[in-house]
Amino acid sequence: KQEVTQIPAALSVPEGENLVLNCSFTDSAIYNLQWFRQDPGKGLTSLLLIQSSQREQTSGRLNASLDKSSGRSTLYIAASQPGDSATYLCAVTYTGNQFYFGTGTSLTVIP
Amino acid sequence: EADIYQTPRYLVIGTGKKITLECSQTMGHDKMYWYQQDPGMELHLIHYSYGVNSTEKGDLSSESTVSRIRTEHFPLTLESARPSHTSQYLCASSAHNGYTFGSGTRLTVV
Numbered sequence: 171k172q173e174v175t176q177i178p179a180a181l182s183v184p185e186g187e188n189l190v191l192n193c194s195f196t197d198s199a200i201y202n203l204q205w206f207r208q209d210p211g212k213g214l215t216s217l218l219l220i221q222s223s224q225r226e227q228t229s230g231r232l233n234a235s236l237d238k239s240s241g242r243s244t245l246y247i248a249a250s251q252p253g254d255s256a257t258y259l260c261a262v263t264y265t266g267n268q269f270y271f272g273t274g275t276s277l278t279v280i281p
Numbered sequence: 282e283a284d285i286y287q288t289p290r291y292l293v294i295g296t297g298k299k300i301t302l303e304c305s306q307t308m309g310h311d312k313m314y315w316y317q318q319d320p321g322m323e324l325h326l327i328h329y330s331y332g333v334n335s336t337e338k339g340d341l342s343s344e345s346t347v348s349r350i351r352t353e354h355f356p357l358t359l360e361s362a363r364p365s366h367t368s369q370y371l372c373a374s375s376a377h378n379g380y381t382f383g384s385g386t387r388l389t390v391v
Contacts, residue, residue, distance in 0.1 A: 206380075214371070274323070
């Protein structure tokens with residue numbers, strides 16, 4: 171069974187801080203990794219996709235890195251804002267078919 | 282702008298009723314999925330399809346069924362709804378550029 175772990179489970183930071191969310195996976199032979207955000211009661215919104223041949227992807231204040239050899243990915247959020255408050259999920263796929271999801275990190279940014 | 286659509290967005294229904302949750306995508310993706318998620322909990326894969334006339338059960342046992350007669354359409358059916366089916370149901374499709382999710386259907390069975 172493929173396992174995806176996200177640490178911490180919950181995080182609370184003051185507005186303006188830079189922060190890092192962590193994702194680890196048991197099998198390094200991934201096809202790609204995707205980061206999502208989920209607002210309460212809503213679907214998942216894709217943030218960044220990293221292909222297995224890539225080491226990082228950037229979108230605005232978000233930067234995701236991938237280290238396959240250590241089985242880790244990090245999502246860096248710069249200058250956090252209250253609107254960033256949500257649950258962040260990472261998901262990995264080994265074949266391009268089914269994705270395996272982590273349990274998420276619940277982020278609260280305090281104004 | 283969503284390329285994958287789920288209807289209804291919210292549904293409250295009585296025990297024993299038959300319901301169908303709709304999911305359609307306009308991206309031409311072969312792969313489609315249904316996930317079940319309780320509030321604050323992780324996603325559980327209940328059904329998936331890798332193309333027309335192909336459906337498989339996921340990791341979580343579910344009393345629902347699915348069909349895939351057209352590439353763009355992947356409906357989920359509960360023949361007899363029960364309170365234990367109360368949950369959020371999320372539909373997704375995927376291609377080489379990853380997953381795209383719908384907004385979900387929040388189902389309440391009373």
